[in-house]
Amino acid sequence: MIEHILINKIKEAILSLYQTEATDSQVQLQNTRKEFEGDITLVVFPFTKVSRKSPEATANEIGEFLMASLPSVESFNVIKGFLNIVIKKEYWLTFLSENSEKQKFGFIALNNDKPVVVEYSSPNTNKPLHLGHIRNNLLGFSLSRILQAAGKNVVKVNLVNDRGIHICKSMLAWQRWGNGETPESSGLKGDHLVGKYYVIFDKQYKEQIAALVSEGVNPDDAVKKAPLIIEAQQILQKWEAGDEEVINLWKKMNGWVYDGFAVTYKTLGIEFDKTYYESQTYLLGKELVEKGVQQGAYHRRDDGSVWIDLSAEGLDEKLLLRSDGTSVYMTQDLGTAMQRYETYNPEQLIYVVGNEQEYHFNVLKVVLKHLGCGWADSIYHLSYGMVELPEGKMKSREGTVVDADDLMQEMFDTSEAMARELGKIETFDNEEARNLYRTIGLGALKYFMLKVDPKKNMLFNPSESVDFNGNTGPFIQYTYARIKSVLRKAEEAGYLVSMKDTETGQLLSQEKELLKKLHDFPAILIQAADMHSPAVVANYAFELASEYNRFYHDLTILKEENTASRSLRLSLSLFTANVVSDTLWLLGIEVPERM
RNA sequence: GGCCUUGUAGCUCAGUGGAUAGAGCAGCAGCCUUCUAAGCUGCGGGUCAUAGGUUCGAAUCCUAUCAAGGUCACCA
Numbered sequence: 001m002i003e004h005i006l007i008n009k010i011k012e013a014i015l016s017l018y019q020t021e022a023t024d025s026q027v028q029l030q031n032t033r034k035e036f037e038g039d040i041t042l043v044v045f046p047f048t049k050v051s052r053k054s055p056e057a058t059a060n061e062i063g064e065f066l067m068a069s070l071p072s073v074e075s076f077n078v079i080k081g082f083l084n085i086v087i088k089k090e091y092w093l094t095f096l097s098e099n100s101e102k103q104k105f106g107f108i109a110l111n112n113d114k115p116v117v118v119e120y121s122s123p124n125t126n127k128p129l130h131l132g133h134i135r136n137n138l139l140g141f142s143l144s145r146i147l148q149a150a151g152k153n154v155v156k157v158n159l160v161n162d163r164g165i166h167i168c169k170s171m172l173a174w175q176r177w178g179n180g181e182t183p184e185s186s187g188l189k190g191d192h193l194v195g196k197y198y199v200i201f202d203k204q205y206k207e208q209i210a211a212l213v214s215e216g217v218n219p220d221d222a223v224k225k226a227p228l229i230i231e232a233q234q235i236l237q238k239w240e241a242g243d244e245e246v247i248n249l250w251k252k253m254n255g256w257v258y259d260g261f262a263v264t265y266k267t268l269g270i271e272f273d274k275t276y277y278e279s280q281t282y283l284l285g286k287e288l289v290e291k292g293v294q295q296g297a298y299h300r301r302d303d304g305s306v307w308i309d310l311s312a313e314g315l316d317e318k319l320l321l322r323s324d325g326t327s328v329y330m331t332q333d334l335g336t337a338m339q340r341y342e343t344y345n346p347e348q349l350i351y352v353v354g355n356e357q358e359y360h361f362n363v364l365k366v367v368l369k370h371l372g373c374g375w376a377d378s379i380y381h382l383s384y385g386m387v388e389l390p391e392g393k394m395k396s397r398e399g400t401v402v403d404a405d406d407l408m409q410e411m412f413d414t415s416e417a418m419a420r421e422l423g424k425i426e427t428f429d430n431e432e433a434r435n436l437y438r439t440i441g442l443g444a445l446k447y448f449m450l451k452v453d454p455k456k457n458m459l460f461n462p463s464e465s466v467d468f469n470g471n472t473g474p475f476i477q478y479t480y481a482r483i484k485s486v487l488r489k490a491e492e493a494g495y496l497v498s499m500k501d502t503e504t505g506q507l508l509s510q511e512k513e514l515l516k517k518l519h520d521f522p523a524i525l526i527q528a529a530d531m532h533s534p535a536v537v538a539n540y541a542f543e544l545a546s547e548y549n550r551f552y553h554d555l556t557i558l559k560e561e562n563t564a565s566r567s568l569r570l571s572l573s574l575f576t577a578n579v580v581s582d583t584l585w586l587l588g589i590e591v592p593e594r595m
Numbered sequence: 596g597g598c599c600u601u602g603u604a605g606c607u608c609a610g611u612g613g614a615u616a617g618a619g620c621a622g623c624a625g626c627c628u629u630c631u632a633a634g635c636u637g638c639g640g641g642u643c644a645u646a647g648g649u650u651c652g653a654a655u656c657c658u659a660u661c662a663a664g665g666u667c668a669c670c671a
Contacts, residue, residue: 028612028613030613033614035614035615036614041613041614043612043613043614045613045651045652048651049651055651079614080614081613081614081651081652082613082614124671161671164670164671165670165671166670166671303669305669314597314598315598315667316597316667319668319669321669322669323669324669326669328668328669328670328671329670329671332671354665355599355600355664355665355666356665356666357666357671358599358600358665358666359598359599359665359666359667360666360671362598362599383599383600385600385601385664385665386664386665388664392664393664415633418633419633422632422633424631424633440633448607451608451609452607452608452609453608453609455600455601456600456601456608457600457601457663457664457665458607458608459606459607459608461606461607464606464607464620467607467619467620468633469619469620469633469634470618470619470620470633471607471608471609471618471619471620472619472633474633475619475633475634477633478631478633478634479633479634481631481633482630482631482634485630485631486630486631489630490630527611530611531611535608535609539608539609539610539618542609542618542619543618546618549634549635550635550636552630552631552634552635553626553634553635553636554635556629556630557630558630559629559630594631595631595633
């Protein structure tokens with residue numbers, strides 16, 4: 001890319017003109033704003049101290065130096081402290097011809113064997129997935145693809161929380177009120193069936209608490225003394241003791257949930273390389289904690305519980321093992337982190353987990369460091385914000401949860417209604433039409449969620465269905481389908497898409513702007529990977545699609561009579577189609593050949 | 596109360612120290628006998644929460660205040 005060459009030359013210029021070594025942070029290049037002439041702009045203010053001249057004079061001197069030493073520089077102009085550099089047309093045309101037919105332009109080949117382990121999804125098995133899980137899954141999956149495209153060896157893992165009191169609640173409610181109901185007998189998806197009994201438990205439990213309170217028991221005690229919660233805890237104890245009947249029920253109901261999750265993941269287009277189950281890992285951290293006690297990193301209280309004092313790090317005292325010797329959440333996470341470290345020897349361990357667990361991950365890192373695990377610094381918590389509804393946070397107990405399966409179905413229905421209204425599917429057979437509804441519905445949903453900076457909370461308004469026009473997934477998908485249509489017709493007409501013979505042609509402003517946007521992509525990919533942010537890719541994809549639509553509107557392609565121009569525009573179209581589909585692939589969004 | 600995050604147009608969001616702060620939606624006005632109008636063009640819309648500070652230059656960095664959210668369990 002021309003930027004690297006420019007940066008080096010500018011450093012040479014500073015050394016030669018002012019006898020000073022310029023640092024990377026001083027050489028600030030940016031794309032020239034559209035209202036000025038030029039392609040790339042150098043901000044010269046950082047050099048006025050060493051030049052001891054005005055910004056304008058400094059910019060002129062550097063500009064002259066670049067003109068004299070870089071053949072790719074066509075000309076330059078100076079406005080205030082900004083040196084606007086015009087790059088020769090030949091550079092752009094060569095760039096086009098070398099990259100327009102590439103399949104994965106800007107992607108970086110695998111450059112580190114040490115894997116990056118990305119954990120995401122990590123659902124509980126007592127209820128179906130909802131909108132919050134969708135954000136988690138989309139972020140984790142897209143981030144994995146972005147890192148992979150940036151040259152990382154990515155391992156996608158899921159840690160299913162398949163044991164604990166929450167599952168016992170569903171089990172108990174099903175035993176008591178289920179009458180043997182199964183997914184087959186009820187026609188309910190397995191995860192929804194189990195979720196139904198979780199809700200029933202909660203309702204009955206609340207009634208018991210209310211009854212106790214009305215008898216004069218204080219509310220804090222009532223929560224602990226209600227018969228249902230005591231029974232659920234007994235089931236958990238039986239589970240831990242390996243009670244056959246409990247284990248069988250647990251396996252049966254979890255099996256229903258897994259079948260349900262598999263359908264949701266498949267519809268959403270999410271995959272994992274490895275799935276772990278907490279029932280098999282929850283004991284892992286105990287030895288580690290014992291080791292920490294022996295090393296004196298953690299201390300045991302008289303009641304047998306183990307603690308770590310993190311006040312030196314500005315955190316609190318934290319429990320690592322209960323007085324009865326059982327694990328807490330932190331214990332398990334210590335264990336699985338260690339297991340992952342030993343299994344993969346990773347370059348980085350990424351956890352895609354909501355921001356309500358920020359404190360937990362800070363503590364996790366510090367606790368590991370106290371054990372002497374230097375690799376704790378390779379843990380990265382991708383802390384994403386909550387999805388809020390207009391009335392506030394989603395609450396499963398109040399039934400304000402947006403269910404993942406329902407939402408996807410609504411998206412499919414909306415895209416079908418839209419396509420019919422627009423008369424788009426008259427030439428489609430049933431299967432192609434159905435695929436289109438799915439592709440576009442998911443495209444709208446995924447783009448909607450991924451375009452927002454992960455760390456920010458985002459708002460989802462169910463009454464205003466997700467948009468299909470403007471800055472949306474379907475807009476970008478439409479751009480792709482449009483290009484493919486042009487390319488198909490070009491092929492029918494026997495036109496060359498190749499750029500080989502057009503390097504002497506002209507380059508109109510619409511063509512050049514589009515080309516420059518394509519030229520930006522490799523840097524965008526690296527930025528997205530560094531920032532762990534699919535939103536960077538999403539926003540770029542929209543800008544690229546907008547730029548193409550402007551180009552498409554202003555210029556004719558197939559009817560252009562100058563064959564060099566026609567060829568150039570076809571080449572630009574092909575290049576754009578490739579990059580658009582690659583960027584959407586990075587977001588986990590598919591592209592339709594027509595729509 | 597301690598700590599963390601956020602606050603940009605009516606709404607949803609970009610903007611990682613640089614030029615006159617940008618998109619989309621919503622509103623208004625145009626553009627299909629021409630390669631897909633899920634598109635394109637134009638108009639209106641701003642105390643970048645507030646007040647200080649650092650800097651040649653601040654929406655961006657620092658401090659304080661206000662507002663919203665999160666978190667500080669022998670829950671996960």
